[in-house]
Amino acid sequence: xxxxxxxxxxxxxxxxxxxxxxxxxxxxxxxxxxxxxxxxxxxxxxxxxxxxxxxxxxxxxxxxxxxxxxxxxxxxxxxxxxxxxxxxxxxxxxxxxxxxxxxxxxxxxxxxxxxxxxxxxxxxxxxxxxxxxx
Numbered sequence: 001x002x003x004x005x006x007x008x009x010x011x012x013x014x015x016x017x018x019x020x021x022x023x024x025x026x027x028x029x030x031x032x033x034x035x036x037x038x039x040x041x042x043x044x045x046x047x048x049x050x051x052x053x054x055x056x057x058x059x060x061x062x063x064x065x066x067x068x069x070x071x072x073x074x075x076x077x078x079x080x081x082x083x084x085x086x087x088x089x090x091x092x093x094x095x096x097x098x099x100x101x102x103x104x105x106x107x108x109x110x111x112x113x114x115x116x117x118x119x120x121x122x123x124x125x126x127x128x129x130x131x132x133x134x
Contacts, residue, residue: 058115060100060116064090067090067110068110070109072109073091074104076103078103079099090134
């Protein structure tokens with residue numbers, strides 16, 4: 001007889017609660033939301049932000065004035081996160097699709113694409129203004 005321990009585990013997982021908290025903050029436990037409320041009121045402080053290592057690949061930045069519209073970044077992007085806008089001859093970058101490989105930065109002849117140290121990018125709306133760089 002063949003034993004399938006995976007099937008047992010899968011069936012057990014169907015009836016368990018998730019082990020992690022949902023995002024964003026409105027789904028967090030009351031202890032955390034109370035702390036965030038106290039921070040907003042000035043009664044508590046958050047530790048300084050995490051320092052990122054050198055050459056960290058965070059949210060991409062785009063200098064549209066330097067861009068010449070060559071589309072090399074779009075062609076080299078493995079995640080297809082870059083869209084060319086023919087009306088303005090510029091690009092639009094969808095951060096939610098980006099895999100932060102930095103290939104677009106390396107190929108850009110005008111050096112108008114860079115990786116910033118920003119890494120807190122989570123949101124519920126993948127098409128929010130904070131998730132699109134143009």
